[in-house]
Amino acid sequence: MPVLILVGLCLLSLSSAMLLYLYLGSDSALAVLATAVAWGSGSLWSRYQAGVEQSAAQVTVAPWRELANPLCALHRNATEEMTSASNRCERIQHVLHEALQLLISSFNEINNATERQQGHAVDLARLLAGEKVLPTEDSAQHKPFPVEMAEILEYFISLIVDISEKSIHTVHKIDDMAAEIERINAFLADIKSIADQTNLLALNAAIEAARAGDAGRGFSVVAAEIRTLSNRSNEFNESIRKQVEMATVITRNAREVVGEMAAKDMSVALKAKSRVDEMLTEMHELHEYSAKVLKDISSISQHITDNVNRTLVSLQFEDIVRQIADEINEGAHKLIDMHGEVRDVLQEWEDKGGTNDAELQTHLLGELHRIRDGWGVSRSKVQQSSMETGSVDFF
Amino acid sequence: MADQGSIIYRLQDNEQTLCVEIHDSFCFDLLREFRQICERARYKRYIIDLRYTTYIDSSALGMLMVLHRFVDGDRQAVAIVNASDTVLDILRIAHFNQFFDISGLQKP
Amino acid sequence: MAKTILVVDDSASIRQVVSIALKGAGYEVITANDGQDALKKLDGHKIHLIVTDVNMPVMDGIAFVREAKKLPDYKFTPFIMLTTESQPEKKAEGKEAGAKAWIVKPFQPPQLLDAVSRLISP
Numbered sequence: 001m002p003v004l005i006l007v008g009l010c011l012l013s014l015s016s017a018m019l020l021y022l023y024l025g026s027d028s029a030l031a032v033l034a035t036a037v038a039w040g041s042g043s044l045w046s047r048y049q050a051g052v053e054q055s056a057a058q059v060t061v062a063p064w065r066e067l068a069n070p071l072c073a074l075h076r077n078a079t080e081e082m083t084s085a086s087n088r089c090e091r092i093q094h095v096l097h098e099a100l101q102l103l104i105s106s107f108n109e110i111n112n113a114t115e116r117q118q119g120h121a122v123d124l125a126r127l128l129a130g131e132k133v134l135p136t137e138d139s140a141q142h143k144p145f146p147v148e149m150a151e152i153l154e155y156f157i158s159l160i161v162d163i164s165e166k167s168i169h170t171v172h173k174i175d176d177m178a179a180e181i182e183r184i185n186a187f188l189a190d191i192k193s194i195a196d197q198t199n200l201l202a203l204n205a206a207i208e209a210a211r212a213g214d215a216g217r218g219f220s221v222v223a224a225e226i227r228t229l230s231n232r233s234n235e236f237n238e239s240i241r242k243q244v245e246m247a248t249v250i251t252r253n254a255r256e257v258v259g260e261m262a263a264k265d266m267s268v269a270l271k272a273k274s275r276v277d278e279m280l281t282e283m284h285e286l287h288e289y290s291a292k293v294l295k296d297i298s299s300i301s302q303h304i305t306d307n308v309n310r311t312l313v314s315l316q317f318e319d320i321v322r323q324i325a326d327e328i329n330e331g332a333h334k335l336i337d338m339h340g341e342v343r344d345v346l347q348e349w350e351d352k353g354g355t356n357d358a359e360l361q362t363h364l365l366g367e368l369h370r371i372r373d374g375w376g377v378s379r380s381k382v383q384q385s386s387m388e389t390g391s392v393d394f395f
Numbered sequence: 396m397a398d399q400g401s402i403i404y405r406l407q408d409n410e411q412t413l414c415v416e417i418h419d420s421f422c423f424d425l426l427r428e429f430r431q432i433c434e435r436a437r438y439k440r441y442i443i444d445l446r447y448t449t450y451i452d453s454s455a456l457g458m459l460m461v462l463h464r465f466v467d468g469d470r471q472a473v474a475i476v477n478a479s480d481t482v483l484d485i486l487r488i489a490h491f492n493q494f495f496d497i498s499g500l501q502k503p
Numbered sequence: 504m505a506k507t508i509l510v511v512d513d514s515a516s517i518r519q520v521v522s523i524a525l526k527g528a529g530y531e532v533i534t535a536n537d538g539q540d541a542l543k544k545l546d547g548h549k550i551h552l553i554v555t556d557v558n559m560p561v562m563d564g565i566a567f568v569r570e571a572k573k574l575p576d577y578k579f580t581p582f583i584m585l586t587t588e589s590q591p592e593k594k595a596e597g598k599e600a601g602a603k604a605w606i607v608k609p610f611q612p613p614q615l616l617d618a619v620s621r622l623i624s625p
Contacts, residue, residue: 392610
């Protein structure tokens with residue numbers, strides 16, 4: 001009976017070690033497990049041996065056979081429990097794997113969408129900040145609309161000033177010409193007065209010639225000719241005066257036309273200029289605001305990157321958990337095998353009718369020793385016990 | 396257009412400086428008079444006083460440019476003073492500060 | 504032209520995490536499930552760098568590095584070991600096989616990208 005209790009205790013410690021292993025999933029639990037197994041089989045065996053010696057002295061046969069049967073059953077229970085634990089372990093891995101696949105693919109989608117969103121936001125902000133132009137526009141020639149407007153306006157204003165300057169200059173020339181024409185008029189007046197005086201002189205000459213009678217006849221002809229010349233001179237003078245007057249009218253008209261060209265109201269240009277200035281100011285304000293937004297976007301972008309990196313670190317947990325679970329599973333299978341082998345020994349014992357045949361006992365003892373000696377502590381390949389990131393070595 | 400303009404002028408600094416005051420509209424009507432006054436001689440310095448000028452059009456700009464040529468493009472020779480805000484705006488958009496010494500506008 | 508990186512890991516989640524990190528930095532990524540699979544992928548692709556796990560079924564990472572190094576095209580290709588293993592003996596084994604860097608999981612994406620860009624420019 002005490003042996004039975006001992007085996008029970010041993011199994012209890014084994015299963016608690018398994019539990020510990022499942023909870024801690026580390027080498028320490030494995031060590032406890034191994035100790036338990038070693039202690040279990042070792043102490044069980046020493047008690048068993050003591051029992052054998054005792055029973056050889058006192059009782060015969062019967063209790064041994066009775067002992068083998070429940071021991072077998074207990075090992076079977078342990079095997080079943082371990083199998084079920086291993087099964088659960090695999091289910092955990094499976095569920096974890098599926099859930100993580102979903103998590104990663106959603107994360108990837110979110111990450112990609114965020115990246116695209118960021119890209120668009122940056123493009124838009126850069127466009128508004130004037131740092132970038134639309135791809136459809138000829139980037140070499142492109143200027144923002146207000147800037148182009150301002151340049152066109154500048155051009156027109158300088159054109160107006162230039163036309164005015166040249167027109168005024170032309171008017172000055174016309175005025176100079178009018179002054180010259182005025183001087184011709186003065187000359188014409190002089191010529192007219194000379195012709196008039198000549199006419200008067202001719203008249204006087206004709207009177208004097210008439211008084212002289214026949215002797216002055218020839219002279220009177222000359223006087224008449226001179227009068228005719230003087231009259232013709234006056235007619236000619238009048239023609240010139242009329243022509244000059246016409247020229248004066250024409251120059252006056254020209255002056256008016258050129259003057260109209262020179263005199264342009266500047267208020268339209270002023271209004272346009274102030275509107276363009278407003279547009280330029282608005283553009284600069286928009287640029288400044290967009291630059292601020294752009295800065296904000298880049299700080300958000302950094303924030304997103306940091307969090308993406310943190311998430312990518314966390315998403316590696318499945319790999320670590322899976323490997324640890326694999327090791328637990330291996331441990332479970334090792335235990336299942338060990339229990340199976342111990343059970344086979346007990347089964348053989350039971351089958352042989354629980355004899356105290358010394359040869360059989362030695363054989364069974366040997367088998368149990370072999371099982372015990374074959375047990376080795378598993379080395380865990382996974383050292384991680386947290387999501388703290390690992391080291392980097394360069395060779 | 397505002398009232399027809401008129402010109403008052405005087406000589407200063409031992410007849411070396413011509414001071415020209417434009418009253419009311421500085422427009423095409425004043426062309427002949429402005430020229431006669433300004434081109435009477437090559438003064439050392441011209442002061443165009445616009446304190447009484449209420450309106451200018453592009454012909455005033457043309458006249459000033461002709462004066463600028465008359466002084467052989469010497470920016471320091473012609474000063475424009477006391478222009479009202481509106482007149483100053485017109486002088487500014489025409490970039491006249493590159494041709495004249497204008498009180499109220501920075502040298503470019 | 505973006506550089507191509509082969510990522511070898513039996514864990515789908517690690518393959519994806521590494522891919523996200525590398526693609527985010529502008530690399531092209533090809534993946535393989537184990538050493539054997541990776542050897543097949545080496546053929547027909549121009550691969551500039553390989554990131555491989557150590558513990559994998561079929562063919563482990565160390566054996567894969569040894570095999571790949573025998574191929575003329577991959578004699579000078581840099582290998583980064585990315586593993587949960589951190590034992591010095593294992594690292595020494597990796598170094599001896601010809602790996603250029605050993606990163607212990609979980610890794611920080613910037614660590615990996617830094618190691619990658621030290622070995623190849625993007």
